[in-house]
Amino acid sequence: MSTAHAHSVSEPRLNARARRRLRGRLAWILGGAVLTALTLSIAVSVGAVGIPLTSVWGIIASKLTTGADSIFAAEWSKGQAAIVWDIRFPRALLAMMVGAGLAMVGASLQAVTRNPLADPHLLGISAGGAFGAILALLHTGLFLGLLTVPLLAFMGALGATALVLAVSRFAEATTADRLVLVGVAVSFVIMAGANVLIFLGDPRATHTVVFWMLGGLGLAQWNHLAYPMVVLVLCGGWLWSRSGDLNAMTVGDETATTLGIPVARFRLMTFCAGALITGVMVAFSGMIGFVGLIVPHVARLIVGGDHRRVLPVSALFGGLFLVSADIAARTLMAPEDMPIGLVTGLVGGVFFIWLLRRR
Numbered sequence: 107m108s109t110a111h112a113h114s115v116s117e118p119r120l121n122a123r124a125r126r127r128l129r130g131r132l133a134w135i136l137g138g139a140v141l142t143a144l145t146l147s148i149a150v151s152v153g154a155v156g157i158p159l160t161s162v163w164g165i166i167a168s169k170l171t172t173g174a175d176s177i178f179a180a181e182w183s184k185g186q187a188a189i190v191w192d193i194r195f196p197r198a199l200l201a202m203m204v205g206a207g208l209a210m211v212g213a214s215l216q217a218v219t220r221n222p223l224a225d226p227h228l229l230g231i232s233a234g235g236a237f238g239a240i241l242a243l244l245h246t247g248l249f250l251g252l253l254t255v256p257l258l259a260f261m262g263a264l265g266a267t268a269l270v271l272a273v274s275r276f277a278e279a280t281t282a283d284r285l286v287l288v289g290v291a292v293s294f295v296i297m298a299g300a301n302v303l304i305f306l307g308d309p310r311a312t313h314t315v316v317f318w319m320l321g322g323l324g325l326a327q328w329n330h331l332a333y334p335m336v337v338l339v340l341c342g343g344w345l346w347s348r349s350g351d352l353n354a355m356t357v358g359d360e361t362a363t364t365l366g367i368p369v370a371r372f373r374l375m376t377f378c379a380g381a382l383i384t385g386v387m388v389a390f391s392g393m394i395g396f397v398g399l400i401v402p403h404v405a406r407l408i409v410g411g412d413h414r415r416v417l418p419v420s421a422l423f424g425g426l427f428l429v430s431a432d433i434a435a436r437t438l439m440a441p442e443d444m445p446i447g448l449v450t451g452l453v454g455g456v457f458f459i460w461l462l463r464r465r
Contacts (some may be wrong), residue, residue, distance in 0.1 A: 112199040138422045142202070149198040149429050151191055154441040157186050165190040197326040201432045201446075202425035203321075203334045204387045205397055209424025211380040212398025213405065213416050214345050215354040218373045225398035226384040226454065228286060229377060232395075234266025235259040235388035236298045239318050244307030255318070256325060256333075256389035263385030266296055271374065290422035305360070321447030323432055331389060337386045342421065343377040348372070349413035356411065364368055394447050396454025397424050403461060 107179040150162045161182040169191050178458040182190075208226050215224040226232065238258035248254040274288045301440045304315060345352075351372055354362040388394075402416065409415040438444055 107444045123174070127279065128262055134419075135294075136259055141399075141426065145426050145429050146195075146202065147200050149201070149433050150194040152433055153189075153194065153322070155186075155189060155434050157182070157190060161186060162190055166195060172317075172377060178319045180283050195380050196331060198325040198333065198429055199331060200323050200390060201339050201428045203331070204391045204394065205424035205426070205428030206421035207334065207338045207383045207387045207403075208272070208394065208398040208428075209401040209420040210338075210342050210417050211344055211383050213402035214352060214376050214380055214397070216402055217413060218355050218376045220356060220358070220452065222291065222403070225395070225397065226380060227293070227393075227398075229289035229381060230266040230296050230386040231263045231381050232388050232393045233293045233296040233300065234264070234269075235264040235385060236262070236295050236319050236393055237266075237303070237461045238262025239389075239392070240303045240315055243315050243318065244311055246359065253330075256330070260385050260389035260401075262296075263381065263388055266292060267378065267381035267385070269296075271377070271385060285377070291368040317445055318392045319447075320445030321392040321450070322443070323391055324443070324446055325390050334386050334390060337383055341383045342417075345376070346380055346414070346417045348376075349417060351412070352376075392449055393447075396450045398430075398456070400428060400454045400457055404431075 138453045145301055147159055150166075151157050151159050164184055165187050168187075211226040214222065215226065215228055216222055217389050219228070236259070238261050240257050241262070242255045242258040243249065246254070246258070250257060270285075270292045273292060274285055277284070277288065304312065307315070351362070351367050354365050354367055355372070356367070362372075363367050404423055405416050405419040410421050428446070428450070431446050431453065434449050435444040435446045438449075
C-alpha cells in the first residue's frame with residue numbers, strides 16, 4: 107500500500123473520531139445545561155410556599171425580558187414574584203456557584219497532594235472563615251452592614267491560607283504529605299481560637315454562630331453574587347487551563363519534574379487559587395463539608411482521570427449536588443431552614459462509606 111493511500115484511509119478515521127468526540131462534548135454540554143435549568147427551576151419552585159414551575163419561569167423571564175407575561179400566560183402575585191426573584195433564585199444560583207467551586211478545588215487538591223481524602227477544608231481555609239465570621243457576629247458587630255460577616259470571613263480564610271504557607275516555608279514542608287499535615291495543624295489551631303471567641307461571646311448569639319458554622323445560604327443577594335462568580339470564573343478557569351499539569355502531578359513529583367513542571371511552585375499556586383475560591387465561597391455560605399471530597403470521585407468514576415474532563419464535570423455535579431441539598435434543607439423541616447451542612451454531611455458520609463465498600 108502506498109503512503110498516499112494509507113493517508114487517504116487514515117484521514118476519514120481521524121475525522122470520524124473527531125466527530126464522535128465533538129458529538130460527545132455537545133451531548134455533555136446540552137445535557138448539563140438542561141439538567142442545571144431543571145434543577146434550578148425545582149429549587150425555586152419548592153419550599154414552604156410552593157410556586158408552580160410556569161409561574162417561576164414567567165417571573166424570571168419577566169425580570170429578564172419584556173413581554174414575558176403574554177408568552178407564558180401565567181398569573182402570579184407580587185409576593186410570589188418577590189419570593190422567586192429576591193429570595194429563592196439568587197439562593198439557588200449561590201448554591202450552584204459554591205458547589206461548583208468547592209468541587210473544583212477538591213479535585214485540584216486531590217491531584218497535587220495525591221491524597222484521595224483532600225478537600226477544600228484541608229488547609230484550614232474554612233476554619234479561618236469561621237473565625238472571621240464568629241468575630242463579626244459576637245464581637246465587632248455589623249459595622250459594615252450585611253457585608254461585615256462575609257468580608258471578615260473572607261479575610262479570615264485568606265489569613266489562614268497565608269499562615270499555612272508561612273508555616274510550610276518555615277518547616278520546609280514543600281512535599282504533598284507535609285503540606286497536608288501543616289494544613290491540619292493550622293486548622294486545629296484556628297478552630298481552637300474560634301471556640302475561644304464563642305466562649306467569650308454573648309450566649310444569646312450562639313444560635314446564629316452555630317447555624318453559620320453548619321452552613322447556610324441565607325446571605326444570598328443579587329448584589330453579592332458577583333464576588334463568587336468572578337472568583338469562580340477566573341480561578342476555576344486557571345485551574346482548568348493547567349489540567350495537563352494536574353494530570354502529571356497525579357503520577358508523582360518525579361514524573362512531573364521530568365516533564366518540566368516546577369512541582370513546589372505549582373502546588374503552592376494551586377493551593378492559593380483553591381484558597382481564594384474556598385475563602386469567597388465560605389464567606390457567603392458558611393462551612394459546607396463533603397462537596398469537595400465526594401464529587402470529584404464521582405466525576406472520575408464517570409469520565410476517567412483526565413482533569414480536562416474531571417474539573418468541568420466536578421463543577422457541574424458539585425453545583426447540582428449543593429442545589430439538591432439546599433432543596434432538602436428547606437423542605438425536610440419546613441418552615442424551618444435546616445443548615446445545609448447537615449444534609450451534605452449526612453449524604454456525603456453515607457455515600458463515601460458506600461464508595462469505599464465498592465472500591
